[in-house]
Amino acid sequence: MVGLVAPPRLDDEGQPIPRKAVERVGSWGRFRDLYGRATAWALPEAQQALQNGVFELVVTEVSSGVAASAGAVYSVDNDNEDWLTFNFRCKGTAGNGLSLELTPKRFQNRVQSYELTIKDGSEVIESHRNLSPLPGSSRFVGAVLDASDSLVSAAVANHAVTDYSTADVLSTDAHSTVVAKIGNEDMLTVFKLDSGTPDVEFKRVGSAEGDRIEVKRDPGGGGEVLLFGGLEADPKVLGALADALNSEVDLAVELVAAGGSSSLAGGVDATVAEYTTALDQLVDVPDVDLVIASVQDLDLTRGAQIYGAVIAHCENMSADAKGRLGFGQVPATTTDAENIDLVGSLVSDRFALFAPNGVMGAAVGRIGSLSYYQSPTFKSLAGLGAIEPELRTEQQRAYLKAKLVPIAELPGRGNVVVRGITTDGDQINVRRVADHAVRGVKQIGELFIGKLNTEDGRNALKQKLNEFLLQMAAESAIVPSTDGTDPAFKLDVYSTQADFALGIVRVDLAVRPVRAIDFIYATVLVQV
Template identity: 35%
Template structure:
């Protein structure tokens, strides 16, 4: 509108600032746990928090890998417990003073572990005290009742606060307070561990699709190639929507070099890494999480391992590297190190992570420009923001020019043809040159006599 009266008109334009990218290095671990609800992805930021929520018994597959990951500086672990098919949870029925069922307590964790939970009920007819313990933790609920209209209603209190059990009202025919549980000291029973199958891992991976921060996925203590193929397929699927991920898998205990190398003949992928020997998966996952996305794991030491399950000879290491397997080796003065950080396609892990970071960054920038690209000015602004993002990557050392200086670290072109414009399409062409780990040093020594 043209102003009639003299004055100043001010227009405020908010600059488009791309959102911060999701943190790099969040590891998802799938496997069995001592406690915790099955198929519920749960983030933890320390081993102490993991032990509190999922237990510390190393007879369960996730525990050892989670400990190794935190010992190696993992940013965050997302735990997805699996319990297996035909598994059941331990239960205990509390009865009122007339012997009628009034409350059903059910363990939150599946299997025999739930059978360890002890329950003690004390008190008089009007108010009771309930104690729940699994040997490591103790929960006490004072002055609870079976009066459903009370703020101390036992069923609601336990369901809201307990980390070990859930409660279900059995609707005793007695009226309050006669439906309060009678004094008793009992133990949950009937919990049976189910048989872990391929379907359980498929269900866990489905749940992980809703966790956008995850960029490393591992099935703990699993050497089955079919499960590895599931993880690789999941990572490929997620990369379609710029939720790029890399899967990790372990070899079997005592597996021969021939069998290890045969694994990559059926699955050569930038999205999957096979770790050898057995027992190092969590340490490698933690190392990858700790490193910047543009840093290679090659020759980096891992922590938390006293020794390797198997020591490979140089010729065996060479065979595995040629096949696309990531081996670890104990070196004097260095500790246990990753010999070379490669995926099953023999591509360097750092190169894949740099490309993934570029994809995420371009998507994050482009999302903010949707609906504003119908003019050359809008498209130029998009190009400028993408160039700005790649300049940051260049300053970090993630992308580099060619050694002769003739090729730049990145190229960006934003355009829309007449047909594209009619269909509401803008195209972005990008080329990047990820920095590669310099794995070999050739020395020439001149001797003057």
């Protein structure tokens, strides 16, 4: 089971969505339902792991007071006043660099709606049409993006509705044009009336709550009130008015011809200390055995510090008989020499480092899908496509010599783990077999806590442990020595007189984990 440290998803107000300390996720659909598309974008390891067969993800979010989401702001007519703001729905740097294209769409030389396109480089990843910038409209851009679980959210800049006209009352006639404005002075013209439309009156009305706006149709004939709303910082009034008047009178809404290209920027990742705190949420989840920290802003310094915290976490949990392996990946922009240097700071029998960047989730998912005694070496990986950058044979050899795990495409096999080893050079499956043995002994031992320390009691414990180890031997998880002189395991259960006085029973256990074939040396004799 994989423990995954993830960035939090933001709600429509840009605030983290409250969740349980950890969430268990067994399918990609469930992950999308819980965390949304933006978190999935920021956390590609989740989909990769599930695609490669991992049984379950245990996800804990990073709670950060430092992290910020990437954003972009559009203004009107080259004015300094903000108009529409867009924000990536997840804190961190994952949204940085995504480009937005907001295009006004005209009909009969009048702006009627907008089209929004979101790109990652040249690839279009989202496209939304027939959008309105008026918050009360049924096609308000923010509402449309929310409903579609877009990567970004949108909001109207928080301007007060400061002026509807130079007069308190605007009674329209066949020649009236501007009937409402939003923003400061005439920054944005919101409504225009076509000629021949019925009169519509906008009137300020003083009340105990402050000035409000009353909108009437055919005021001279005592027409009904269409809308009654506040003036204070409430652009939603105008959006609702647009829909109301379009159904009541022949109203044409003219929107400002603003838009253009922009890029999301300003995303900031959580601190090393905040990642470490998130790791602590996994302490009380005993069935996790593989741990990933998904780091968005990954460089050599942060990688060494955060992955060092992962190693410390795994070693502490393993000391409590809850064996865990941690995993990381090299940064995207580092050189081979820098990657090899990074391995030197992360040497541990409880950590594996993958290269190149972007493959970790698939590799860990494949490891999690295998039986605990199976090696990931030369096992195929799904969902990666063409690996970039492709590792040449010389790079693979240099990485393996440095105890760094390369992922590469091999002829006839697809993308594979070239050799599954930890940063101290041992096989990953050897450590998993040892951890399985420790967990099994602990679980069986706990069944005997509180029972009598008699010869029969100790023999019963020994028989249960022997049964467990024989099952491991039957699975070929533990094996005899190659010459057959040493058994797959040795077991002794006893209690000295001093132990007896303290209520202690001792178990001495030795196991020989099976090892995978990593190399084949062939000697070929050519005879004449």
